[in-house]
Amino acid sequence: MVESAKDAMQTLLDRQKAAFVAARPEPLSVRHDRLERLAALAKDNAEALARAMSEDFGHRSHEQSLMTDIMPSIGLIRHSQKTMKAWSRPEKRKVNFPLGLLGARAEVRFEPKGVVGIVSPWNFPVGLTLSPLAQVFAAGNRALIKPSEFTERTSELMAELFAKYFAVEEASVVLGGAQAGADFCGLAFDHLIFTGATSVGRHVMRAAADNLVPVTLELGGKSPTILGRSADIKRSAERIALGKMMNAGQICLAPDYMLVPEDMQGQAIDAVQAGVAAMYPTLLANDDYTSVVNRRHRDRLEGLVADARDKGAEAIVVNPGNENFAGSNGNKLPLTILTGVTEDMKVMQEEIFGPVLPVMSYRSIDQAIDYVNAHDRPLGLYYFGEDAAERERVLTHTISGGVTVNDVIFHITADELPFGGVGASGMGSYHGIEGFRSFSHTRSVYTQPKINVAALGGLRPPYGKATQRTLKMQMK
Structure with missing residues (x-):
């Protein structure tokens, strides 16, 4: 048989x-x-x-x-x-x-x-x-x-x-x-x-x-990336671009979406595009850039972008070499930055797991914190900025599996730090x-002395004066 x-x-x-x-x-x-x-x-x-x-x-x-x-x-x-x-x-x-x-x-x-x-x-x-x-x-x-x-x-x-x-x-x-x-x-x-x-x-x-x-x-989960007003935009954007483009974004800890001050959004997007172009002047024939794993996953990512566009988002395709991805027989995809995203878009409901980066703006840091807290607890959270008070406000008013400050993903590289999620991002x-x-x-081992503790402390019948003394002493 x-x-x-x-x-x-x-x-x-x-x-x-x-x-x-x-x-x-x-x-x-x-x-x-x-x-x-x-x-x-x-x-x-x-x-x-x-x-x-x-x-x-x-x-x-x-x-x-x-x-x-x-x-x-x-x-x-x-x-x-x-x-x-x-x-x-x-x-x-x-x-x-x-x-x-x-x-x-x-x-x-x-x-x-x-x-x-x-x-x-x-x-x-x-x-x-x-x-x-x-x-x-x-x-x-x-x-x-x-x-x-x-x-x-x-x-x-x-x-x-x-x-x-x-x-x-x-x-x-x-x-x-x-x-x-x-x-x-x-x-x-x-x-x-x-x-x-x-x-x-x-x-x-x-x-x-x-x-x-x-x-x-x-x-996994949708790991938020918060740019504070005190962040170095160029340096922050370069690091976000590296984390988002590594493995073509197919990382459970990839920065899933960006939260940026309203008046800094354009500058931040331009800096991310520049960061991508510096690392990947071309993509299709670039040995340093990884492909999406298969056609099914590529179709899913393109579907997320199409759904967002249909519902009013603007898509910025970061294609430094002006290459023809539609004519490619592979599954490589360029980074697509989405602005004007809303809650009804699938890209804001699902973990992206690919080179798609939604950008949302905020007027106050508390607005950004409230958005993070209104959703499932993420595997990672990233804060960029030099304002120590604001950083601590973000860290003490949000919950995530782990945090990297002034970069993304790096907390997993510290062997002494526990790596794990919370809530929907894991246990x-x-x-x-x-x-x-x-x-x-974790095994508990208790070794009793030779003296008869139960009898001495009145812990066994018939109960009497020793029992009363023990109760009086232990129940203060």
Whole structure:
């Protein structure tokens, strides 16, 4: 009888769970070795992985792939190797008076959960597989990985490489389409991390709920970019242009829309256009500029622009080389800046995930803050300006997964900062000690002294004077 794909996944999970239990307790040296092999997988195959990603995208900047997928993965692997001993160290905790005087002890141990499922996305198919896996391994777990079917060649290559560098009981890649993904999320993992769209995240959470699997959801959202009046417009616009054009805007943390002072809107738009032109004098044949991943996604982005135009928005196409994108047989798109946008436009309702940048104006910073707060909490928030009081007003009156001040996206590059969303942009985080603890079981251990505490404190029947003394002392 041929084993179904779903049954094959279950078999892999069972093998990993059995191996995890049999190997306990594993020394930190085993975790270190797994991380070392993971780093070798990334380093030894960096060029091949970058080529595979470019093939999947139609074209993807080679240097960008190395900088956004390979380099940060190795960085987090090395950081995890250096810090996991300290992260793993049990923490002593206080016990209630007077138990400590009598010899009672309490501690928290950070123990591996078991097998973690990793569902990784297509936009950074290698980086958003290896980075969470680094902390999954650092915490002492095994992993099953379901990469995206939209980057098929990269997923197939990762499956080949993981089979070469790891035993299936340590880490294994599962391939397949939407049904395989749904079946994967329905497995009884000890933890599940999903990176992708908010709409899909809801289905993932429902599937995990059937087995009470704890989840980390790294979703997206419309990350606002607020230019304060004190911002250096040229410098700010250059940085916004870099963040928006990187990976052709296909980044969960990409600046989704700009909020600018009303009387500075024209200047800001001109500066963004200049920033794009300086980086990309041409786009179609430019190896530095990445393609939209497929025709379906390109059609969706063009539909967002068409919907906005039909409803009254003005579209400014940033095409420095005056190239003919309509005649291209690829999926590259220039940046389109939209002004005059309104709430009924799809571009202001959906995460854009591409080279489209709506611009809204505001008269007071509180108006900008109110707009952000009237919508789902974003994954990232960006503030540009030198006015410290205004900056703090923005930060203390808004909520987002993370913040970068005077740039965009960069908070994800700090390995010690937790990366995650809030509300519709996700739950849980990884990176830093918070990531290690996301994939660890926080286990309480209380050690009772030899003295009979329950009898001494009147905590057991028959209740009497000792009970009354304890109640009187503890209920002050």
